[in-house]
Structures are given as structure tokens and as C-alpha cells.
Amino acid sequence: MTVTYQSRADVPEIEKWRFEDLYVSTADWEKDYQFIETMLPKLKQFDGAIHDGASLYQYLSEKEEVSSKFNLVYVYGMLQADVDTRDTAAQSLVDRAKQLAVKMSAASSFFMPFLLSLEESTLKEYIEQESRLKYFEQDLFDSFRYKAHVLSKEKEEILSQLGEALSSPSHTFNMLNNADIKFGEVTKDDGEKVELTRGMYSKLIEDENRDKRREAYKAYYKPYLQLKNSIASTLASNIKTNVTLARLRNYPSALEKGLFGDMVPKEVYENLIMSTKANITPLHRYTALRKEKLAVEELRQYDLNVPLVKGVKLEISYDEAYETILKALAPLGEEYVSTLKTFKDTRYIDIRETPGKRSGAYNLGVYGVHPFVLLNHHDDLDSMFTMIHEFGHAMHSYYSSKHQPRISAGYSIFVAEVASTVNEVLLINYLLKNETDEMVRKHLLNHFIDQFRGTFFTQVMFAEFEKITHEMAEAGTPLNAEAFNNIYESLFRQYNGDEVVFDEEVKYGWSRIPHFYRPFYVYKYATGFASAIHIAEKLLAGDETTLACYLVFLRSGGSDYPLELLKKTGVDLTTSEPIADALKRFDQLVTEFAE
Known part of the structure; x- marks a missing residue:
């Protein structure tokens, strides 16, 4: 509990x-x-x-x-x-x-x-x-x-x-989204009405009871629909500010300004979107499979997160999750695991959800001190994956600070997502390998597919949304709630397929995404995920060269440009190969799950 x-x-x-x-x-x-x-x-x-x-x-x-x-x-x-x-x-x-x-x-x-x-x-x-x-x-x-x-x-x-x-548009949205927002009410099992929290929503949207999912979905989106014009104004201001700064600083586009620091050519960004959309069929197949397994006449957005394997509810305490994580990361070597083990008792981690606490999770590495990991922990599988994700960032910060001088210890977000996602892939493989209950194994496979969808496909969709909205601002096209709705609704359809029947709330998905206030950031989740799939599979195969190269990568901080650091691990994102390999892996997962 x-x-x-x-x-x-x-x-x-x-x-x-x-x-x-x-x-x-x-x-x-x-x-x-x-x-x-x-x-x-x-x-x-x-x-x-x-x-x-x-x-x-x-x-x-x-x-x-x-x-x-x-x-x-x-x-x-x-x-x-x-x-x-x-x-x-x-x-x-x-x-x-x-x-x-x-x-x-x-x-x-x-x-x-x-x-x-x-x-x-x-x-x-x-x-x-x-x-x-x-x-x-x-x-x-x-x-x-x-x-x-x-x-x-x-x-x-x-x-x-x-x-x-x-920076005021971003600050305004953060205050709206974290301090001021009031979600609608949901009904507890005893019939009592209570105000929804983010933590409750993440649980209820996966509930097997469809009425509970629908009620939570409507309550969650209620304030976003009420505040749609205010939030659209803050987002439009943020986009226009970014476009104006790009113009003032003589960049060809806001996108190229966003990629310049990491020395990433825009072709890497565009190739990510094109390669994903060219290989989107397995995701549409999975959406159709979801509709079939849930046996619903109409598949809705609030049906997209519920586990397809009924009756499997994994209660995993924080202590148990920590122990499992340490075992799952064994392919990274004794030093990595023993170092991470110490984080628990040294209070590097703020664990529990409490009223007013910032939502979500993050790691913040502080040079000369230590990493600080924020969680809002619930005793479930998602929370364990969130933990191991943030621990990947924390260990990256730890190694970079230990092995680099201050000037080169800070690493780019571009490579940060590799360190976190390698950990996630190692965890799912450990769980699948060690679980004997067939229903639980199916549940884990389903969970991995949904993680893949969220960390890769959804982030690519967000990346395309950013690209389109910035290009509209550059062309002088008005940006408002209606414009954002039209773009988001169209993209949601392209990525998720025709099986989903849209509620009014679907098109307002843009209004709740904090990452849109850090332009051209989310695509790094997807490139990081693709890179991590490549590295993790070699680590699981016991490739000692990859392990040595990967640990060097973690210790390298920002001592080189991201694409060059990744090349040392065997990943070359200037080619379409890592993206294609990741999408091939997703196709295999969907095929295996369908069978």
C-alpha cells in the first residue's frame, strides 16, 4: 500500500x-x-x-x-x-x-x-x-x-x-501548473468525492474500471480546458520569444538555434520525425490490438494507459524497488551498483508526494556536493521505472563530477537521456528474465511497449508539434488555443491511428506539457531512447568493450559534443540506423505481445 x-x-x-x-x-x-x-x-x-x-x-x-x-x-x-x-x-x-x-x-x-x-x-x-x-x-x-x-x-x-x-511565460505556466491549478473531483470507493491530485491521476488512468478512468480523465483536464486561453497565451509568448531571439541572433530558424549548442545538424531532428512516421504502422497495430483486448466499441484516450493484462497489480514498496534496481543494474559492474547503493542512506533522494510538492521527478547534479533526486513515489511499477530513470541521471552526474574538472563536468541533456534510458531497458530485461508467472510476464511486456510508446513515439510527436508551432510563428501565423488544438489533434491522429475516438479533451493535450517551455528539448528523449536500446542490448550480451566505453561515456561529462560522445559507445545518430533499429525492436515487441 x-x-x-x-x-x-x-x-x-x-x-x-x-x-x-x-x-x-x-x-x-x-x-x-x-x-x-x-x-x-x-x-x-x-x-x-x-x-x-x-x-x-x-x-x-x-x-x-x-x-x-x-x-x-x-x-x-x-x-x-x-x-x-x-x-x-x-x-x-x-x-x-x-x-x-x-x-x-x-x-x-x-x-x-x-x-x-x-x-x-x-x-x-x-x-x-x-x-x-x-x-x-x-x-x-x-x-x-x-x-x-x-x-x-x-x-x-x-x-x-x-x-x-x-522567462516570465515559463514562470507563469509553472505557477499555474504546480501551485494554482485545481483539478476536478473523483469518487472514492466509499462514494466520497475528493479533489484529484496528479499522483491519484497516474493511478486512476490505469484502473481496470473504465468509469473510474473516464471520471479521472475528465477531472484532470477540467482546469486545462478552463484555462485554455491563458495557457495558450503563455505558450504562444514563449514560442514568439524564442523565434524573436533566434532572429535577433541571426540563426536561420528557431530550430537551428535550439540545436546549435549541441552541434546537432537539423537533419538529425528531421530524420527522427521522418523515420518514425515512416515506421508508424506497428504503433497503429498496437492501438488496434489494445481496442481488441479491452473489448470496447470505441477506444478513447483514457483507454490508452490501462494495462491490457487483467488482474495484475504489482505492489512494490520503495525498499523493495531499490533492491530490485540494484540487481537489475548488475551488467554495469560492481562499482556502479555499490555507489548507487549509498545514495539511499545519504539522503540524496526526496521520496514522498506531499501537498504542494512539485510534480514529476528529476535529478539535479550539483558539482562539489552530490546529485539531488526528486521523486513523488508510489508503490507500483511506474514508480520503480521512474526511480531507475532518475538514478541513471544521478549516476551520470556523480561520475561526471568525480572525473571531470568543473568546466567540463556539466553534460548536455542530449546525452543525459541515454544514461537514464539504459537503466530502464536493463530493468525491464531483468524483470522479464526473472519472472516465472506467465501473466506477470505478459504484463511486463505490455508495460515495456507502453514505456516505448511514451518515451519514444509521444516525444517525437511533441517534437513535431514544437517544429510546426515555431515555423508558424516565424511565418507570422497567429498562435492561440484554436491553432494549438488543430495542430495537436492532427498529430495525435497521425501517431495513434484511426482507432481512437476523440473526446473534447484530446486536442488540449498541448496545454499540460511543461517541456514546451524549453523549446526543442523533448526530441532528446527519443534519440536517447534509441541510443540506449543499442547500448543496453550489447551490455546484456556481456560485451565488455561496450561496458568499458559506456563507463568512459558516463565519466566524460561535457568534454566533447554529444554526437561525438555517443559515437564512442558505437551509436552514430547522423545515420538513420539507431532510429531504425529501435523501431524494429518495437515491432518485435508488438508482434511477441500479439502472439
Whole structure:
């Protein structure tokens, strides 16, 4: 039975983050905050005063010190706000940190235009003069890629001052979606009406009772339909802001701006969408199979998540899930498993769902401290998969921080999803291999197919939605609730097939997706999933070379561009092979399940 708490104060300390790992008290936080404020005018004084290797090194080293302290300042407030979004004191810390970020950006806005005004030969000369600049060399030369996209010093300063205002659509949606939203009511088994929570919804939408699923579905979407115009306005503003920034910075398109940092050609993004839609038939076959197995006259959206194998309800406690995860990850070696084992008792994980806590799950790696994993745990199979997914990120953060200097420890989201999804694939294979009950094995196979659909196909659909909406904004086409509805409804039909009969709520799916406020982000789930399928199957086959290469990949942080890091594991996303292989695997899973 899932443990539920009405207050965070009721949760055992061992199941909550230890904020003292960041700061013993808010007074210590305040000291770092004040230190950063005093350092910003000093950084600004370097404007026009960098003339040789020594002064360049002095600026970069002081900037790194300020940035590392700011990271702690921001994270401390953010984590506290996330465990209770209603906590005004925590929100105040976050707001102050955001204001400080704007000041930091303004103080250092001169540097990129200055750097790009240098000749490459001059920069090389500076590095020869000051050997300690070797530490910054890769970053400095990488910055030259941005030469065509950096504005004049004055314009950069103006943009940096607008930073907080430009992020307001995302902030507004997060407050609506996490703090203010009130879902409709659902009926408990005893007939009592209660307000739906996200945690309840994730359980009820999989309930075998179709009336319960329908009631939860309607209650969940109720506030999104009521707020459709407000949310459409925040999303449209976010898209237009992104398009405007891309134009100001001379990118050919918002998509290419989104891919530039990872040095991913737009063909990789477009190939992902085209390859998926060219091989969409197995997903349509699975939707038809779902309708047949559920024996419904009309298949609805609230029928797409219920397990097709009846009577299998896996109750898995948090402790049991943790032990299973450690066994499933054995192919990654003893060091990996023993390190992950320590995370439980060191309070790296905030486990329980409580009122006001941010929904979902994430890992946040903090250099020089440790990873922080947020969960909203329920004692079921989904929660175990969420755990192992976030543990993949956490171990990636742990290894990168341990083996890389600060400057290259941070890794791209593009490679992050590989580390999390390899873990998921190892878990499902472990469960299928060790389960003897045939009905449970069918249930697990069904679960893997649904995970595949959610992590791969749905994310590709989201990626196409982003591409279309940004292209509309670039063409000056109005973006509003109706436009978003039409695009989303059309895509949902293309990806899920003609078997699904649409309720009114289907077309409002766009209104509840936080990832749309981080443009061109979701496609990385799909490329990461395809890459992970390739790596995990080699690990399961006992390929020692792949294991060695994969651990090197985890330790590499951001020391190279994502596509190059993946090539070291044997995955080349500039070809269609990894996507085609993943889709072939999905076809096999559906065929096996149908039989």
C-alpha cells in the first residue's frame, strides 16, 4: 500500500533531502549571496581591461568562482521551493537568485562580444603567455562558433537585462501548473468525492474500471480546458520569444538555434520525425490490438494507459524497488551498483508526494556536493521505472563530477537521456528474465511497449508539434488555443491511428506539457531512447568493450559534443540506423505481445 502524507513534517527525515549539504543555514546562503553581489562590479571592471593572457585568466577564474557560488545559491532556493511550491520564504529565495542571475548576466555581457572581436591568432598568443589558460582553452575556442550569433556589447547588455522578463511565460505556466491549478473531483470507493491530485491521476488512468478512468480523465483536464486561453497565451509568448531571439541572433530558424549548442545538424531532428512516421504502422497495430483486448466499441484516450493484462497489480514498496534496481543494474559492474547503493542512506533522494510538492521527478547534479533526486513515489511499477530513470541521471552526474574538472563536468541533456534510458531497458530485461508467472510476464511486456510508446513515439510527436508551432510563428501565423488544438489533434491522429475516438479533451493535450517551455528539448528523449536500446542490448550480451566505453561515456561529462560522445559507445545518430533499429525492436515487441 502506497504511503501517503498530509504534511511534509510527517515524512521521516531519511526520506527527505538534507539541505545542510548545500548550506547549514539561510544565513550561510546569505553570505554567498552578498559575496556574489560584491564580486559583480569587479567582473564589470574587466570590460576594456583585458589586454593579455594574465588579465584574461584573472577574469575567467573570478567568473568561474562567482558562477560556482551562484549555482549553490540558486539550487538551495529552488530545491526548497520544489518540495513545497506554496512556501513563500523559499519562493523569495528563488526570486532573489533570479534577480542576481540578471545582474550576473549584465556584469559579464561584455565578454562574449570582446572575445569574438579577437583574432584567433591573438587568443592563441594569450594562451602561450599564460599557461593556466589551458584549462579554459576548449571553451574559449568553442565560443568562436557563436561569432555570427553574438550581438554588439550594448545589445548583449540590453538582452541580459531582459532575462527575467523573457522567462516570465515559463514562470507563469509553472505557477499555474504546480501551485494554482485545481483539478476536478473523483469518487472514492466509499462514494466520497475528493479533489484529484496528479499522483491519484497516474493511478486512476490505469484502473481496470473504465468509469473510474473516464471520471479521472475528465477531472484532470477540467482546469486545462478552463484555462485554455491563458495557457495558450503563455505558450504562444514563449514560442514568439524564442523565434524573436533566434532572429535577433541571426540563426536561420528557431530550430537551428535550439540545436546549435549541441552541434546537432537539423537533419538529425528531421530524420527522427521522418523515420518514425515512416515506421508508424506497428504503433497503429498496437492501438488496434489494445481496442481488441479491452473489448470496447470505441477506444478513447483514457483507454490508452490501462494495462491490457487483467488482474495484475504489482505492489512494490520503495525498499523493495531499490533492491530490485540494484540487481537489475548488475551488467554495469560492481562499482556502479555499490555507489548507487549509498545514495539511499545519504539522503540524496526526496521520496514522498506531499501537498504542494512539485510534480514529476528529476535529478539535479550539483558539482562539489552530490546529485539531488526528486521523486513523488508510489508503490507500483511506474514508480520503480521512474526511480531507475532518475538514478541513471544521478549516476551520470556523480561520475561526471568525480572525473571531470568543473568546466567540463556539466553534460548536455542530449546525452543525459541515454544514461537514464539504459537503466530502464536493463530493468525491464531483468524483470522479464526473472519472472516465472506467465501473466506477470505478459504484463511486463505490455508495460515495456507502453514505456516505448511514451518515451519514444509521444516525444517525437511533441517534437513535431514544437517544429510546426515555431515555423508558424516565424511565418507570422497567429498562435492561440484554436491553432494549438488543430495542430495537436492532427498529430495525435497521425501517431495513434484511426482507432481512437476523440473526446473534447484530446486536442488540449498541448496545454499540460511543461517541456514546451524549453523549446526543442523533448526530441532528446527519443534519440536517447534509441541510443540506449543499442547500448543496453550489447551490455546484456556481456560485451565488455561496450561496458568499458559506456563507463568512459558516463565519466566524460561535457568534454566533447554529444554526437561525438555517443559515437564512442558505437551509436552514430547522423545515420538513420539507431532510429531504425529501435523501431524494429518495437515491432518485435508488438508482434511477441500479439502472439
